[in-house]
Amino acid sequence: MITQEIKKVLEEGVSKKHFPGAHFSVIYKNKEPLVDYVGYKSTYPKLEPLKGDEIYDIASLTKVVSTTTLIMKLIEDKKLTLDTKASDILTWFQIEDITVYDLLTHSSGLPADIARAFKLRNKEEVLFNIKSAKIIYKKHTHICYSDIGFILLGLMIEEITKKSLDENGYELIFKPLGMKDTSYHPDAIRCAPTEKRDDEVYQGLLQGKVHDEKAFALGEAGHAGLFSTAYDLSLFIKAILENNFVLKKETLDMLFLVREEHPSLKGSLLKRALGWDKPTKGSSAGDFVDFEQTILHTGFTGCNMFIDRKNGIGFVLLSNAVHPKRELNQIIGYRNQLSNMIYKKSGGK
Numbered sequence: 001m002i003t004q005e006i007k008k009v010l011e012e013g014v015s016k017k018h019f020p021g022a023h024f025s026v027i028y029k030n031k032e033p034l035v036d037y038v039g040y041k042s043t044y045p046k047l048e049p050l051k052g053d054e055i056y057d058i059a060s061l062t063k064v065v066s067t068t069t070l071i072m073k074l075i076e077d078k079k080l081t082l083d084t085k086a087s088d089i090l091t092w093f094q095i096e097d098i099t100v101y102d103l104l105t106h107s108s109g110l111p112a113d114i115a116r117a118f119k120l121r122n123k124e125e126v127l128f129n130i131k132s133a134k135i136i137y138k139k140h141t142h143i144c145y146s147d148i149g150f151i152l153l154g155l156m157i158e159e160i161t162k163k164s165l166d167e168n169g170y171e172l173i174f175k176p177l178g179m180k181d182t183s184y185h186p187d188a189i190r191c192a193p194t195e196k197r198d199d200e201v202y203q204g205l206l207q208g209k210v211h212d213e214k215a216f217a218l219g220e221a222g223h224a225g226l227f228s229t230a231y232d233l234s235l236f237i238k239a240i241l242e243n244n245f246v247l248k249k250e251t252l253d254m255l256f257l258v259r260e261e262h263p264s265l266k267g268s269l270l271k272r273a274l275g276w277d278k279p280t281k282g283s284s285a286g287d288f289v290d291f292e293q294t295i296l297h298t299g300f301t302g303c304n305m306f307i308d309r310k311n312g313i314g315f316v317l318l319s320n321a322v323h324p325k326r327e328l329n330q331i332i333g334y335r336n337q338l339s340n341m342i343y344k345k346s347g348g349k
Contacts, residue, residue, distance in 0.1 A: 022318060
């Protein structure tokens with residue numbers, strides 16, 4: 001069975017201390033998700049085995065599971081368009097020609113991050129830095145994966161709806177899809193801890209508190225901060241594979257198209273859809289997915305997911321690979337291997 005093959009690979013990673021443990025799910029269209037787990041919930045301050053009900057900080061999977069879906073919902077409801085300027089919604093934002101499309105495709109010209117984010121104490125300090133952000137390349141000439149861009153999208157959602165991201169996510173995505181353990185404010189006891197933080201803002205192990213420093217300061221954010229389970233995310237993927245999602249099919253179809261194809265600032269050629277990444281050889285989705293009908297994303301804490309509509313296959317892997325320190329994270333090397341294994345064991349789809 002495919003789950004046993006995946007567990008064997010992951011157990012090797014745990015034994016080598018490449019990551020503490022992981023939950024995963026393989027999703028086939030019109031079938032029950034195959035969910036399992038291996039390893040440990042924590043290794044510090046004591047070794048604690050996983051029980052199977054753990055909730056994970058899914059880091060940048062937040063960008064696609066929550067923020068992108070909510071933005072597309074607002075577009076469906078005609079409260080927004082891809083051409084809407086960020087400055088039209090967030091009047092304090094001073095760069096006037098950046099649109100929703102630019103932000104979703106990471107081609108806006110904005111930098112990737114806020115320098116020394118570990119010093120950020122509150123929302124006001126984050127917003128001050130975003131107000132001060134400068135364009136670093138001509139838009140649509142490069143792809144620069146930008147947390148700043150998705151922070152802006154999250155703020156736009158809140159401004160338009162007058163509700164928090166957590167409220168919006170619950171009402172429009174998580175409740176309709178039966179995702180009972182997905183939120184921005186999880187049950188901390190069930191959460192797999194991430195990093196031991198020791199700086200002027202916070203000292204201690206992050207458990208049930210978001211790992212990303214900008215999201216930590218903001219409280220809720222468009223780029224990171226969502227917590228979930230492999231089972232809940234399998235429901236999200238299954239709904240997309242079966243055309244039973246919270247967005248109309250024509251809206252969902254928009255998410256699978258390559259929108260921008262440019263070099264990164266370091267020169268490697270990248271492809272982006274709206275919000276989502278698109279597969280390339282050697283990517284976390286493996287080498288056998290349908291490149292046109294697949295979307296994927298990764299998360300810094302040790303998470304990744306892909307959805308292949310052509311072959312009716314999805315996969316999600318959640319881990320706290322940054323526990324207890326981010327330097328120990330070595331889960332990235334397993335992603336391509338696992339994805340390729342799923343296809344080889346799935347009848348060569």
